[in-house]
Amino acid sequence: MIVKTDSQSKQRAPRGKLDARVLIIEGRYYEDIGDLLLEHAVAALTERGVAYEHIVVPGALEIPQVLIQAANWGLLTRDAANGFDGVVALGCVIRGETSHYDIVCNNANHWMMETAARHATPVGNAILTVDTMEQALARANGGKGADAANACMQLIEIGRAFETRRAGAV
Numbered sequence: 001m002i003v004k005t006d007s008q009s010k011q012r013a014p015r016g017k018l019d020a021r022v023l024i025i026e027g028r029y030y031e032d033i034g035d036l037l038l039e040h041a042v043a044a045l046t047e048r049g050v051a052y053e054h055i056v057v058p059g060a061l062e063i064p065q066v067l068i069q070a071a072n073w074g075l076l077t078r079d080a081a082n083g084f085d086g087v088v089a090l091g092c093v094i095r096g097e098t099s100h101y102d103i104v105c106n107n108a109n110h111w112m113m114e115t116a117a118r119h120a121t122p123v124g125n126a127i128l129t130v131d132t133m134e135q136a137l138a139r140a141n142g143g144k145g146a147d148a149a150n151a152c153m154q155l156i157e158i159g160r161a162f163e164t165r166r167a168g169a170v
C-alpha cells in the first residue's frame with residue numbers, strides 16, 4: 001500500500017493517529033515568529049497523537065548542526081532507544097543589509113537537507129526565508145509550522161509503507 005500524499009489525492013486524505021516521535025529543532029531568532037510557528041506545528045502533531053521533543057537554538061544556522069549531532073549519536077531512527085522518526089525544522093530568516101542572509105538561508109537549508117538525505121530522515125521544513133517581518137508574520141500565521149509538521153508525518157508514513165512493501169507484506 002502506497003500512502004497517497006495530498007498532492008496526489010483529490011482531497012486531503014483523512015489522517016488518523018500516528019505512533020511516532022518527532023524532534024522539533026527551532027532556530028529562535030524572532031520570538032513572535034517562533035511562537036506562531038511552534039504553536040501550529042505542535043497543534044498538527046498533537047492532533048495525530050505524535051510525541052515530540054523541542055530543541056531551541058539561536059538561529060537557522062544552528063538547525064542543521066543539531067540534526068547532524070542527532071545523526072552522529074544514532075538518534076535519527078526509532079530503532080534507537082529515544083530515537084526520532086522525523087524532524088520538524090522551524091525558523092525565520094529576514095533579509096538585512098548584507099549578504100549574510102544568503103549565507104544563513106543557503107547553508108541552513110543545504111546542510112539540513114543534505115543530512116536528511118544522507119540518513120533518509122523525514123524532515124519538514126518551515127525555515128521561513130523572507131524580506132520583511134510582515135511576510136514572516138503572514139506565513140507564520142498562515143500555518144507554515146503545521147505544513148512542516150504534516151510533511152514530516154506524511155514522510156514517516158511513506159517510509160513505513162515502503163518498509164512494509166520491502167518486507168513483502170503488501
Ligand SMILES: Nc1c(NC[C@H](O)[C@H](O)[C@H](O)CO)[nH]c(=O)[nH]c1=O
Nearest residue numbers: 027029058059060061091092093094
Ligand atoms: N539574521 C538571522 C540569523 N542569523 C544568526 C545565525 O542563524 C546564527 O545563529 C549566527 O550566525 C550564529 O552562528 N538567524 C536566523 O535564524 N534568522 C535571521 O534573520
Ligand SMILES: CC(=O)[C@@H](O)COP(=O)(O)O
Nearest residue numbers: 094096097098100101104
Ligand atoms: C539574515 C541575517 O543574518 C540578517 O538579519 C543580518 O542583517 P544584516 O545583513 O543587516 O547584518
